[in-house]
Amino acid sequence: MILNMGPQHPSTHGVLRVILEIDGENVVRLMPDIGYLHTGIEKTCEAKFYQQVVPLTDRIDYLCPLTNNLCYVLAVEKLLGLEIPPKAQWLRVLLNELTRINSHLVWLGTHAMDIGAMTVFLYCFREREEILKMFEMVSGQRMMTSYFRVGGIALEPPLGFFDRVRDFAGYFPDKVDEYENLLTGNPIWGMRTKGVARISADDAIALGATGPTLRGSGVDIDLRRDMPYSSYDKFQFKVPVSQAGDVFARYMCRVQELRESIGIVRQALDGMPEGPIKADAPGIVLPEREKMKTQMEALIYHFKIITEGFAVPAGEVYQAVESPRGEMGYYVVSDGTAKPYRVHMRSACFANLQTLATMCEGHLIADVVAAIGSIDIVLGEIDR
Amino acid sequence: MPLPPAITDREQLKNHPAVARLTDWNSGAVQEVKFDRDEMTIYVDRSSIRGACAILREDPSCPFNFLSDVTCVDWYPSEPRFEVVYHLLSIPNKERVRLKVRLDSSSPVVESITSIWPGANYFEREVFDLFGIRFTGHPYLRRIMMPEDWEGYPLRKDYPVEGYR
Secondary structure (H helix, E strand, C coil), X not given: CEEEECCCCCCCCCCCEEEEEEECCEEEEEEEECCCCCCCHHHXXXXXXXXXXXXXXXXXXXXXXXXXXXXXXXXXXXXXXCCCCHHHHHHHHHHHHHHHHHHHHHHHHHHHHHHCCHHHHHHHHHHHHHHHHHHHHHHCCCCCCCCEECCEECCCCCCCHHHHHHHHHHHHHHHHHHHHHHHCCCHHHHHHHCCCCXXXXXXXXXXXXXXXXXXXXXXXXXXXXXXXXXXXXXXXXXXXXXXXXXXXXXXXXXXXXXXXXXXXXXXXXXXXXXXXXXXXXXXXXCCCHHHHHHCHHHHHHHHHHHHHCCCCCCEEEEEEEEECCEEEEEEEEECCCCCCCEEEEECHHHHHCCHHHHHHCCCECHHHHHHHHHHCCCHHHHHC | CCCCCCECCHHHHCCCHHHHHHHHHCHHHEEEEEEECCEEEEEECHHHHHHHHHHHHCCCCCCCCEEEEEEEEECCCCCCCEEEEEEEEECCXXXXXXXXXXXXXXXXXXXXXXXXXXXXXXXXXXXXXHHCCEEEXXXXXXXXXXXXXXXXCCCCCCCCCCCCC
């Protein structure tokens, strides 16, 4: 029998359609069908100035907008050969780790709810709300932050921001204990996740899986540690790896990542360097408001950047960052003009989704829901 | 900070693991090499891309065992018009390399690498869908983002940004 799951289905996390060929309660064949959210962002990017692409990158993945911002600006900075001041780099790391926590909290809440643990969702969204308020504080937006700029970050964080983050970093580990208390030792949770939707390390690599989906199968790779960007090499953190390759292993990876991330946030707060938050590149970085109003030259730069953008030397770069879901890569090609010739987003979920068939075929139909939750997909990022 | 110029001399780059491996295997398959902004690009002959990927994947000293990405760039109206771009990653050595295949607009066809990395499946389908590049030997070459009956290939440069009205 052919069964159609989605695109409007509460546990497919968006508009994913899965075509299931079933034999009784067993899945014989599984085929994901995507494209319902395709908005042509890559095409739109080609018609915008480099700085105008930043808000578009938010819209790809609504759970980790800052990771996408970071990846794109890093790619353009690499094309330009720009040096970014340390304070901006550390702020980027701080906000990226908060984004990772935010994204993992939504994953944990919805994943647990799919399998039937309703309470966790409410707990997770309580802490997520606090993170969104912090984002609102720095960028004025809860979700579509667009806070990073080519050459630095948009604004100095407001007074009280660091205190608020420090406060959050103080109590958050206790909250992770609370989630773990509800789930990790819970026998029902164990039965629904342990030994379910297994994938071997070889299969995961061959299918292009990254992030916790790959680390849950015992492959020890994390781009933050192995190919550091934005000063990640100055931070100490562990990369959680589980060997089992099942839903529970991926759950453990992400939960431990929550703890590591809050450790990075604390390190970033303690060691936050002083200094400017924007690179010294007058034709590329917008001048400060005060200067723009009082100095002729700054006004000219401001006018030129807004009206004609800035030219980027011809070339191409592939910049990858470790997003909460895996390797998020931006391939940016420049032809020497002020608009990118081609922007391609290598989406982690897009590749991770291919593992779903291997995980589910030959197993029970009820486990499909657990498997979809465990690879943590965001359909906006898959379809772009 | 001025950018260092790109290195395109094969002699200077012959010690890079991927270049050395491919030159040993089949020197004629490597058309051009480029080292720019700390990234290595190798232009591979269209007929050898599958073989080149297989050879790089099995390299004993630096196995490029992970396929990060497959995409395409349209250089309309110049010829060869398309460049299919493969990004490989070596998980043990933390090294990246970019392979490129140039294709004419008269026959945008290249061999599929799904037999080496099954994960290339979606990426190649996406390139087929949005650029109209055909991958021979692909198990399921159907549109993935656009509707089945869509006409045209949206990411080609001669396709208007706002679409046909």
